[in-house]
Amino acid sequence: MTIANPVSSAAARWAAGDAPARPESYLQASRRRFLHNRVGLGALAVLSALIAMSLLAPLLTSYDPAIGAATARLRPIGAPGHLLGTDEQGRDMLTRILYGGRMSLIAGLTPVALATVIGTALGSLSGFLGRWVAAVIMRTMDMFYAFPAVLLAIAISASLGPGLVNQIIALTIIYIAPIARVAEAATRRIVVSEFIEAARLSGASTSRIILTQVLANIFSPIFVYASGLVGLAIVTAASLSFLGLGVRPPTPEWGFMLNALRGAIYMNPWVAALPGLFIFLTSISFNMLADTIRDSLDVRE
Amino acid sequence: MLVLVMRRAGMALPTLFGVTLIIYLLLSILPGDPLAGLLPQDATEADRAHLASSLGLDRALPVRYVMWLDDVVRGDFGYSQFRRREVAELISVAWRNTASLAVYSATFGLLTGVALGTLAGVYRGSRVDRFVTGFAIVGLSVPSFWVAILLLILFSAQLKVLPAGGLATFEHGAGNYFAHLLMPVLSGSMVSIAITARVSRASIVETFHAEFVDTLRAKGLREWQVLAHVAKNAASPVLTTAGLQVGFLLGGSVLIETIFSWPGLGQLVFNAIAARDLPVVQATTMVIASTFVLLNLGVDLIQMIFDPRLKRGA
Amino acid sequence: MVTESIATEPQPPVPASPGRRNLLEVVKVSKRFPVRLGPLKRGYVSAVDSLSFDVVRGSTMGIVGESGCGKSTAARLIVGLLPIDEGDIIFDGANVRAPRQLHRPGPSEKALRRNMQMVFQDPHSSLNPRASVGEIISFPMKVHGFTKEQQRERTSWLLEQVGLHANHASYYPHQMSGGQRQRVNIARALALSPQLVVCDEAVSALDKSVQAQVLNLLKGLQEELGLTFIFISHDLNVVQFMSDSVCVMYLGQAVETCGADRLYENPLHPYTRALLASTPVLGGVGVASDVPPLEGELPSPLSPPSGCRFRTRCPFVMDICAEEAPPVRQPEPGHHVACHLYAEDSPAVAPRYASGLPVIEVSR
Numbered sequence: 001m002t003i004a005n006p007v008s009s010a011a012a013r014w015a016a017g018d019a020p021a022r023p024e025s026y027l028q029a030s031r032r033r034f035l036h037n038r039v040g041l042g043a044l045a046v047l048s049a050l051i052a053m054s055l056l057a058p059l060l061t062s063y064d065p066a067i068g069a070a071t072a073r074l075r076p077i078g079a080p081g082h083l084l085g086t087d088e089q090g091r092d093m094l095t096r097i098l099y100g101g102r103m104s105l106i107a108g109l110t111p112v113a114l115a116t117v118i119g120t121a122l123g124s125l126s127g128f129l130g131r132w133v134a135a136v137i138m139r140t141m142d143m144f145y146a147f148p149a150v151l152l153a154i155a156i157s158a159s160l161g162p163g164l165v166n167q168i169i170a171l172t173i174i175y176i177a178p179i180a181r182v183a184e185a186a187t188r189r190i191v192v193s194e195f196i197e198a199a200r201l202s203g204a205s206t207s208r209i210i211l212t213q214v215l216a217n218i219f220s221p222i223f224v225y226a227s228g229l230v231g232l233a234i235v236t237a238a239s240l241s242f243l244g245l246g247v248r249p250p251t252p253e254w255g256f257m258l259n260a261l262r263g264a265i266y267m268n269p270w271v272a273a274l275p276g277l278f279i280f281l282t283s284i285s286f287n288m289l290a291d292t293i294r295d296s297l298d299v300r301e
Numbered sequence: 302m303l304v305l306v307m308r309r310a311g312m313a314l315p316t317l318f319g320v321t322l323i324i325y326l327l328l329s330i331l332p333g334d335p336l337a338g339l340l341p342q343d344a345t346e347a348d349r350a351h352l353a354s355s356l357g358l359d360r361a362l363p364v365r366y367v368m369w370l371d372d373v374v375r376g377d378f379g380y381s382q383f384r385r386r387e388v389a390e391l392i393s394v395a396w397r398n399t400a401s402l403a404v405y406s407a408t409f410g411l412l413t414g415v416a417l418g419t420l421a422g423v424y425r426g427s428r429v430d431r432f433v434t435g436f437a438i439v440g441l442s443v444p445s446f447w448v449a450i451l452l453l454i455l456f457s458a459q460l461k462v463l464p465a466g467g468l469a470t471f472e473h474g475a476g477n478y479f480a481h482l483l484m485p486v487l488s489g490s491m492v493s494i495a496i497t498a499r500v501s502r503a504s505i506v507e508t509f510h511a512e513f514v515d516t517l518r519a520k521g522l523r524e525w526q527v528l529a530h531v532a533k534n535a536a537s538p539v540l541t542t543a544g545l546q547v548g549f550l551l552g553g554s555v556l557i558e559t560i561f562s563w564p565g566l567g568q569l570v571f572n573a574i575a576a577r578d579l580p581v582v583q584a585t586t587m588v589i590a591s592t593f594v595l596l597n598l599g600v601d602l603i604q605m606i607f608d609p610r611l612k613r614g615a
Numbered sequence: 616m617v618t619e620s621i622a623t624e625p626q627p628p629v630p631a632s633p634g635r636r637n638l639l640e641v642v643k644v645s646k647r648f649p650v651r652l653g654p655l656k657r658g659y660v661s662a663v664d665s666l667s668f669d670v671v672r673g674s675t676m677g678i679v680g681e682s683g684c685g686k687s688t689a690a691r692l693i694v695g696l697l698p699i700d701e702g703d704i705i706f707d708g709a710n711v712r713a714p715r716q717l718h719r720p721g722p723s724e725k726a727l728r729r730n731m732q733m734v735f736q737d738p739h740s741s742l743n744p745r746a747s748v749g750e751i752i753s754f755p756m757k758v759h760g761f762t763k764e765q766q767r768e769r770t771s772w773l774l775e776q777v778g779l780h781a782n783h784a785s786y787y788p789h790q791m792s793g794g795q796r797q798r799v800n801i802a803r804a805l806a807l808s809p810q811l812v813v814c815d816e817a818v819s820a821l822d823k824s825v826q827a828q829v830l831n832l833l834k835g836l837q838e839e840l841g842l843t844f845i846f847i848s849h850d851l852n853v854v855q856f857m858s859d860s861v862c863v864m865y866l867g868q869a870v871e872t873c874g875a876d877r878l879y880e881n882p883l884h885p886y887t888r889a890l891l892a893s894t895p896v897l898g899g900v901g902v903a904s905d906v907p908p909l910e911g912e913l914p915s916p917l918s919p920p921s922g923c924r925f926r927t928r929c930p931f932v933m934d935i936c937a938e939e940a941p942p943v944r945q946p947e948p949g950h951h952v953a954c955h956l957y958a959e960d961s962p963a964v965a966p967r968y969a970s971g972l973p974v975i976e977v978s979r
Binding site: 219 | 741
């Protein structure tokens with residue numbers, strides 16, 4: 001069997017200059033799909049507005065969120081000088097809502113971010129190292145799964161005491177387990193691939209392999225799951241504050257405000273419902289955004 | 302098959318243990334003096350020491366844990382200084398109330414969710430589908446306590462049709478009974494309806510529009526028989542979430558019961574936290590968590606019976 | 616199980632060159648995998664059992680056998696992805712028996728990696744989907760401390776060596792065809808200038824037309840770069856094309872080893888004969904067509920047959936085959952067989968098939 005010299009013929013072909021135009025990469029394709037999704041863009045717009053408003057609160061309002069006038073209690077929406085009315089202590093609602101947004105967003109986003117980091121580390125180590133390491137880690141995670149999440153958050157929060165930091169700690173703890181599970185499952189799928197063997201064969205250490213090869217591949221499912229959690233985290237954080245387990249007064253926070261205004265539902269129902277509306281808007285925007293991200297990442301594979 | 306059932310049931314035991322351990326550990330770091338409020342103002346050090354030792358507070362943590370566990374297993378949940386009652390008694394009353402609310406919410410949520418999801422799945426792409434999907438996203442994102450407040454505003458404050466809270470027993474009139482139930486159930490089951498609708502829709506889409514259904518029709522089966530087959534196959538993921546739903550409801554009961562002054566476990570544990578009533582907090586959390594574990598066990602076992610794939614074992 | 620040790624210098628039919636040495640010697644390598652037989656019972660699967668062969672520098676050793684015969688395990692044992700249980704692996708004269716834990720490579724282990732590399736089978740899962748081709752090829756170099764400049768230069772050179780364009784470095788695996796991906800695989804294997812390259816079913820997942828191109832590429836690279844190959848495949852035609860020597864494996868054991876051409880001219884082991892007979896050959900001269908096809912199922916590796924593992928499917932089975940494991944004999948120079956038919960004390964009469972037709976003569 002004669003062999004035409006394989007190397008030079010192929011090289012000759014490419015040297016002729018016909019390297020084809022490169023098709024778009026995975027990320028480019030995902031971004032394109034995302035930008036075509038109107039719902040997602042709408043959610044992104046709403047969310048950006050909410051976040052911007054909270055961050056720019058001092059510029060948008062001149063009232064002090066903590067100080068109210070006893071004579072101006074429970075003014076209705078649209079009252080002169082108070083676009084959204086006043087609360088039960090005479091504080092301007094618009095101001096409270098804007099400043100309150102900061103707390104609510106922080107209390108919702110931070111735990112998910114922290115839990116993602118910790119959960120991914122635990123899950124990927126479990127998935128990669130397997131055997132008794134995985135057994136220990138995942139059994140412990142199962143124990144946290146045995147609790148209804150909100151109840152556990154309440155219990156942890158109650159033990160640690162009120163305050164923003166404790167609230168964040170409580171929420172982080174309850175979200176570590178589900179994320180670790182997702183990370184572990186995704187890692188186990190990847191670990192049996194031949195390219196991981198190839199990486200081992202290249203002489204790379206375990207940590208190097210996890211960091212360079214595994215993480216990039218499990219990023220997608222984890223990111224999708226975590227972004228789905230954010231909306232829920234915001235609501236759960238608000239629930240904790242509603243029960244008094246979050247930020248201490250007089251710092252405004254939407255959940256707390258909703259509880260404080262409970263008595264006002266007879267006198268000024270619209271103002272009383274206002275904080276909840278914002279919690280809802282934030283949560284639904286995050287959820288829709290997460291759905292859109294998931295759909296647009298669902299490209300080739 | 303029996304081996305699998307035993308194995309699954311066996312897995313519940315260490316979980317229960319772990320649950321009690323976590324609860325005990327969590328609450329032992331509760332700041333504040335457990336003896337506060339139990340002694341008169343002029344109590345001496347000796348009195349304090351005496352009370353502490355009689356409550357077992359001077360022993361090491363593992364010992365206290367075992368002692369507590371031992372009591373719990375024998376049904377002794379301790380005594381609440383705050384409420385001046387045996388904790389077990391408090392819990393049994395509260396448990397019935399929470400259970401009734403949870404059962405109503407779960408049933409309502411499950412049925413409504415399955416109905417909506419099935420409609421959406423069968424008529425995939427239609428307006429019904431889009432409506433249900435949209436409704437599901439809203440239901441998922443909405444805080445249950447806000448729904449509660451909105452309902453209160455509408456029905457109690459504005460229309461003055463429903464009572465704002467409290468519990469009515471059946472003897473005092475069925476109408477009154479349901480009037481007190483309506484808003485708590487509606488607000489508590491919102492998220493449940495949304496998640497169940499989503500899951501059932503996905504499950505129906507997968508099975509109803511699968512090829513085997515056409516085969517069944519071609520064999521000459523009537524439509525309702527086909528639906529029965531589809532239902533059996535589609536049931537599994539719905540059942541799984543059902544278990545999780547109830548857990549969510551149990552957790553969310555704290556919120557709903559507080560708002561509607563419903564005298565259940567949620568309100569019990571919340572007030573106990575505020576009052577630093579440690580025995581009540583411990584016992585209630587444990588009861589709720591254990592119920593959750595057992596419920597999930599039940600759901601898993603039911604699934605094993607119905608899903609032949611699981612029967613053959615992991 | 617008793618097997619005789621193989622002579623350390625088989626004679627493949629290549630012209631002898633001065634200073635020729637075995638690049639690789641596999642000596643009685645065994646590997647077992649634990650297996651769960653029930654809720655409490657544990658068993659072992661013997662994946663590779665006392666495997667021995669030598670690979671001459673610059674040549675290609677083909678390993679052929681059915682699925683489940685242990686060839687892929689053998690590949691991973693040689694290259695160090697799996698630790699061996701027994702035996703020795705001698706690379707370039709030095710015993711490089713892989714240490715127990717592969718996750719913590721020491722400096723010597725890392726150096727070893729530069730010498731032995733592998734081309735994997737599946738073009739889909741053997742390349743990191745999230746990395747560009749350039750990153751994939753340069754990863755081994757990065758691990759071994761090449762500078763960015765060196766990585767880039769060498770990656771471009773490698774891409775051209777395997778018949779791709781240097782611009783392909785910015786492509787992603789999913790943007791390339793199966794054949795192109797295997798070329799990337801090859802380029803990656805060559806990144807550290809290894810002396811030995813193990814090709815584990817490197818072309819099996821490709822279309823036939825593409826297979827030919829890649830095989831030609833491999834041969835060309837071998838000439839140009841002076842590589843030594845171990846070529847594993849279940850496809851006899853491919854193995855014949857590529858190899859200088861061939862080792863036939865069955866249920867984890869080597870049943871026959873000899874020069875590639877000799878194997879096809881004079882297969883001795885009944886299994887080899889049956890394999891050759893069942894392989895479609897285009898236009899070539901095959902083995903006598905009266906060889907009965909391979910019957911029966913592959914026995915379970917959990918409990919392989921006693922004595923000779925092939926005896927349950929062997930048309931020449933004798934009583935002794937169930938009692939004793941067949942010794943390895945060398946009926947002609949450079950040709951090793953593990954079969955009772957060729958033991959010194961076996962009947963002098965040439966074995967006959969049940970149909971009464973004579974078989975190919977064995978020169979003793």
